[in-house]
Amino acid sequence: MDIDSNDEQEQEHEEEEQQLPPVHLTLSNIRSLTTLLQAMKISAKQACTVVLAPEGVELHWADDSKSLRSSLQLRSELFSSYECGPPRRVFGVAMLQLVDALAVFASASSAAPLQLHYPGPDGELQLELSDSGDAVDVDGGGAGCVMYARIATQEQDLPSDMTDYWREPASYFLLKGALLKEAVDDLEWPGGSVAIRLSRDPPALSMAAAGTGSLEVHLSAADLSGVQVAEPQVQQRYRYKNMKASMCHIPDGKEVGGPVSTKVSIDANGLLKVTHMVPLAGGRAPGGGSATGQQQASMQPSALSGFAATQAALDSSRLGVVQFVSLPVDEED
Amino acid sequence: MKFRATLTERGCQSLHKAFLPTLEKFGKTCHILLGPDEVFFIQRAVDADGANVTVRFTAERMFNTESFRVASRHFNLVAFAVDVGLLLKVLRSAVTNAPDTLDVKLTQCAVALPGCDEVENKPFLCFTARGDGVSLVQELPIGKPCPSGEIDALVAAKDVASLCPWYLDLASGAGAAGLARVVDRMKALSSSMQVALCKTGDLHIQVAENSVMLGALFSGLTVYPQDASKQPEPEEGRQLTAEEKLQEALQAGDAMTVHIQVKHLLKILSVSTLSQPSRILFGIAEGCGHVHVMFVYRDPSTEAAYDDSLTLGFKLPVRDED
Numbered sequence: 001m002d003i004d005s006n007d008e009q010e011q012e013h014e015e016e017e018q019q020l021p022p023v024h025l026t027l028s029n030i031r032s033l034t035t036l037l038q039a040m041k042i043s044a045k046q047a048c049t050v051v052l053a054p055e056g057v058e059l060h061w062a063d064d065s066k067s068l069r070s071s072l073q074l075r076s077e078l079f080s081s082y083e084c085g086p087p088r089r090v091f092g093v094a095m096l097q098l099v100d101a102l103a104v105f106a107s108a109s110s111a112a113p114l115q116l117h118y119p120g121p122d123g124e125l126q127l128e129l130s131d132s133g134d135a136v137d138v139d140g141g142g143a144g145c146v147m148y149a150r151i152a153t154q155e156q157d158l159p160s161d162m163t164d165y166w167r168e169p170a171s172y173f174l175l176k177g178a179l180l181k182e183a184v185d186d187l188e189w190p191g192g193s194v195a196i197r198l199s200r201d202p203p204a205l206s207m208a209a210a211g212t213g214s215l216e217v218h219l220s221a222a223d224l225s226g227v228q229v230a231e232p233q234v235q236q237r238y239r240y241k242n243m244k245a246s247m248c249h250i251p252d253g254k255e256v257g258g259p260v261s262t263k264v265s266i267d268a269n270g271l272l273k274v275t276h277m278v279p280l281a282g283g284r285a286p287g288g289g290s291a292t293g294q295q296q297a298s299m300q301p302s303a304l305s306g307f308a309a310t311q312a313a314l315d316s317s318r319l320g321v322v323q324f325v326s327l328p329v330d331e332e333d
Numbered sequence: 334m335k336f337r338a339t340l341t342e343r344g345c346q347s348l349h350k351a352f353l354p355t356l357e358k359f360g361k362t363c364h365i366l367l368g369p370d371e372v373f374f375i376q377r378a379v380d381a382d383g384a385n386v387t388v389r390f391t392a393e394r395m396f397n398t399e400s401f402r403v404a405s406r407h408f409n410l411v412a413f414a415v416d417v418g419l420l421l422k423v424l425r426s427a428v429t430n431a432p433d434t435l436d437v438k439l440t441q442c443a444v445a446l447p448g449c450d451e452v453e454n455k456p457f458l459c460f461t462a463r464g465d466g467v468s469l470v471q472e473l474p475i476g477k478p479c480p481s482g483e484i485d486a487l488v489a490a491k492d493v494a495s496l497c498p499w500y501l502d503l504a505s506g507a508g509a510a511g512l513a514r515v516v517d518r519m520k521a522l523s524s525s526m527q528v529a530l531c532k533t534g535d536l537h538i539q540v541a542e543n544s545v546m547l548g549a550l551f552s553g554l555t556v557y558p559q560d561a562s563k564q565p566e567p568e569e570g571r572q573l574t575a576e577e578k579l580q581e582a583l584q585a586g587d588a589m590t591v592h593i594q595v596k597h598l599l600k601i602l603s604v605s606t607l608s609q610p611s612r613i614l615f616g617i618a619e620g621c622g623h624v625h626v627m628f629v630y631r632d633p634s635t636e637a638a639y640d641d642s643l644t645l646g647f648k649l650p651v652r653d654e655d
Contacts, residue, residue: 097522097545104518104547108511128574144552145507146575147515152544 021085023052023118028080030114030129032280032320034102035256036072039276039322041249048095049156050125052118053088061095062159067329068242069162073321078280080113089118092156093125101149105129108147118153125151162325167268169230171198173205175223177250177260177276183207183217184247190215193237193329196266200229209240226263236270236328246274246324257281257318270328278320334478335404336367336411336439344395345435347643349424351608352388355645357417358604359386364479366412366487367403368392375491378650384597385648387491394642400436407481410488411439413456414476423460423471431464442472493625493648497616498589499561500627501530503602504613506553512536513602515549520595522547525652528598528624529590530617531582532556532563537575540595550575557614563587589617592652593624601626601647608645624649 027033040061042048048061056075062068076082105114109131117126129147184207187194191211198205205224208216221227253259257279265273340348356363356374359381366373372395376386392401405411427435440459443452456477462469479487503509515538519526522540529537534556539548556562573581582588605613610628617624628645631638 094544097543100518100521101545101547103521104515104549107514107518108549145511145515146550146552147548148550148575149545149547 020087020089021083023089023116024081024083025052025057025079025116026081027074027078027114027116029111029281030102030106030109031111031256032074032078033114034099034106035251035280036074036278036320036322037099037102039250039278040070040072041245042070042095042099044095046095047092047154047156048098049090049092049158050153051088051090051158052084054084054086060159063242063245067239067327068245069159069325070245071323073323075319078318078320090156090158091118091123091125091153093151093153098125098151101127101151105147105149108145120150122150123153125153127151162271162327163273165269166271166273170265170267171229171231171234172263172265173198173203173224173227174261174263175219175225177247177262178253179219179223180247180262180264181250183219184243186217187215187240188244189213192240194240194243195235195237196264196272198227198229198234198266200232203227203229230268234266236266236272237330238272238326239329242272242324242326246272246326250276250322251278272324272326272328274324274326276322278322279318280320281318334406334411334439335402336437338396338401338403338437340435340437341393341395341397344390345424345428347390347394347608349421349428352645353417353421353424355604355607356386356388357421358600358607359384361417362414363417364412364414364487365475366410366484366491368408368410369403372396373487373491375487377490382596383594383650384600385490387646387648389491389644389646391642405478407484410484412479412484412487415458415473419473420458423473426471427460427462427469431462431467431469433464434462436461436463439478440472493618493623493646495619497618497625499530499532500557500614500616500625501534501536502555502557502612503536503615504605504610505555506534506536506551509602509605509613512551513599516595516599516602519547519549520599524595525592526595526598527590527592528617529579529583529588530615531579531588532561533565533582533587534562535565535578535582535588536615537579537588537590548575550578557612589621591617591621591624593649594652597647597649610645611639621651623651 037059040059042061044063046061048059051058051060054076056073056078058071058073060069060071076084105127108129112129112131115128117128120126127149131145184194187207187209190209190213192209194207194209196205196207203221203224205219206216208214250260250262260279261277263275267273352374356376360376362380364375364377366375370392372390372392374388376384378385392398403409403411438459440457441454442457444455445452456475458473458475460471460473462471503512519538519540522545523542527539531537534552534554536551536554537548539546541547579588583590605628608628608630611631612629614627614629615624616626626647626649630640630643632640
C-alpha cells in the first residue's frame with residue numbers, strides 16, 4: 001500500500017464509483033469492539049466481511065470447512081456517534097490485521113474513543129484513536145497521543161447465511177455463558193466430537209465426548225432457563241473444534257458490563273446456534289430501537305424465569321451480540 | 334601493559350545494578366576500554382544484533398583515583414573483550430559476600446591446555462573482594478588484550494562523529510512507558526518502522542505491512558537543544574490529521590525521518606527502566622545515516638542539570654529508503 005502518495009486520478013475514480021455519503025462512527029470505548037472480536041477468536045488469515053448499516057455494525061466470518069459461521073453485531077445505539085445512511089456497505093478486511101491494529105490502539109489507551117471512517121481515499125477502512133489523557137509534560141506543555149490506521153478493503157459478499165435453512169421446531173435454553181464455557185473446556189481432554197443431549201421431562205442438559213477417554217457433563221435444571229425441547233429427547237453431535245470456538249472465548253463478566261448470557265438453539269435438522277449477549281458500557285441514551293430479530297422475539301419476559309428475565313429486561317441496545325452457527329456431524333468422523 | 338584499581342562503591346553499584354544488566358539485554362559480550370580518564374563498555378553492532386551500545390564512566394566515578402593505574406604503549410589505553418554475564422556474576426558475588434572493598438587487576442596466568450602437556454599464558458581480570466573478615470578472590474577470563482589497531486577501531490566505534498541536529502526527549506510528554514507499550518504491539522505488524530522527529534516536539538511512528546498501515550503521533554515532547562525547537566502552528570480553522578501534519582513538517586524542513594528496526598527501539602525503551610535516565614534523547618543524524626539515542630542522568634545529590642560522569646549511548650542502523 002502506498003502510504004505517502006496522493007494519487008489524484010485514482011481518488012476521482014473511486015469517488016465516481018461510490019457517490020455514497022461516507023460513514024463516520026465513534027465508539028466511546030474501544031474495548032466494546034475488541035472484546036467482541038476476542039469472543040470470535042479467529043486466528044485465520046482469511047478475510048471477514050464487514051457490514052456498515054444504518055442499524056449497526058456487523059462482522060461475519062465462515063471457517064474453511066464451512067461448518068461454522070461466526071458473527072458479531074454492535075447496534076448503532078452502542079456508538080456515541082453514528083452517521084451511516086443507507087444503503088449498507090459490505091466489504092472484506094483481513095481479520096488478523098484488523099485485530100492486530102486494534103490491539104495496538106488498545107495498548108495506547110484503554111478507554112479512549114475510537115473513530116471509524118469509510119471509505120478512505122483508496123476505499124480503505126480508516127480508524128483513529130485520540131488520547132489526550134491526563135499526561136502533562138514535565139515542562140508543563142500539553143502532551144498527547146493520536147493513533148491512526150488504514151486497512152485495505154476488498155470486495156466481498158456476505159458468507160451464506162446458514163440460518164436461512166433454519167427449520168422449526170427448534171429446541172433451546174438460556175444459561176450463563178461462563179457455565180457453558182467451563183463445561184466445554186472440560187470436554188477437551190477426551191477429544192472426539194461432542195454430543196449434546198436435551199431432555200424435556202424433567203428438563204436436563206448433558207454434553208458428552210468420547211475419544212481417548214470419555215466424559216459427560218451434566219448441567220442442572222437450576223442453571224438453565226427458558227428451556228424448550230421440541231421432542232422428549234433431542235441429541236446431536238458437533239465437532240469439538242466448533243464447540244470450542246462457539247463457547248469458550250467469551251469475556252469474563254468483570255471485563256465487560258456484566259456476565260454474558262447465552263442462548264443455545266438446535267433446529268429440527270440439528271443446526272446449532274449459539275448466541276452470546278455481552279453487556280457493554282457506553283453508548284448513547286437507550287432509545288426505542290428496532291427489534292433485532294428472532295432472538296429478541298423469543299426472549300419475551302413472560303416466557304422466561306429467574307436471571308434470564310432480568311437479562312431480557314436489560315436494555316437490549318446495551319448488548320453486543322456474538323453468534324455462532326454450526327453444522328451437526330454424524331456419528332464419529 | 335598494566336591495569337589495577339579499586340572500584341568505588343558507586344561505580345560498582347552502577348555496574349551490577351544497572352549497566353551490566355543493560356548490556357546483557359543487548360548481547361553476551363562487550364569490550365572494556367580503559368584509559369587514564371575514562372572507562373568505556375562497548376558493544377559493537379556485531380555484538381548487539383545491529384545496535385551499537387556504549388556506556389561511559391569517568392575514571393573517578395568508577396575507581397579510587399589514588400590506587401588507579403593503567404598503562405600501555407598505546408596512549409595508555411587497554412582494551413579487551415569480556416563475557417557480560419560472567420562479569421555480572423563476579424560483581425554480584427563480591428557485593429553479596431564481601432562488600433567492603435573490591436580490587437581488580439589485569440593478570441596473566443599459565444593455564445594448562447586441555448588434552449596436552451603444554452601451558453599457555455591467558456589473561457584474566459583478578460577480583461579481590463574484602464569484607465567482615467572474609468576475602469574472596471575471583472578470576473574472570475577475558476579476551477586477549479587488543480592490539481593498537483583494534484583499540485583505535487574501538488575508540489572510533491564508541492562515539493558518534495557528531496551530535497544530531499536536534500533530539501526529542503522520549504521520557505517527556507506521555508512518557509517512555511506509553512511509547513514502549515505501543516511499539517511493543519506494533520512489532521506484531523512489522524519488523525521495521527518509520528520514525529519521524531519534528532522540531533515542534535512531535536514524534537511520528539508508522540508501520541505498514543500487507544493491507545494495514547498504522548501510525549501514531551506523540552506530541553508535546555521536549556526538543557533539545559531548546560533553540561532548535563519550533564512552536565507548532567496554531568490549529569484554529571485547520572484540523573490536520575496526523576499524517577497531514579507529518580507531510581507538512583517534512584516539506585517545511587522541520588522534520589527528519591528514517592526507517593529503523595522495531596526491536597532496537599523496543600529494547601532501548603525497555604532497558605531504560607534499569608538505569609532510570611532522566612532524559613532519553615532520540616536524534617536522527619545529519620544526512621539520516623543513523624539514529625543516535627542518549628540516556629542522560631541526573632545526580633540527585635547535586636544541582637547540576639545532568640550528571641557528566643556517566644552516559645549511555647546507542648547508535649542504530651537505518652534502512653535504506655525504498
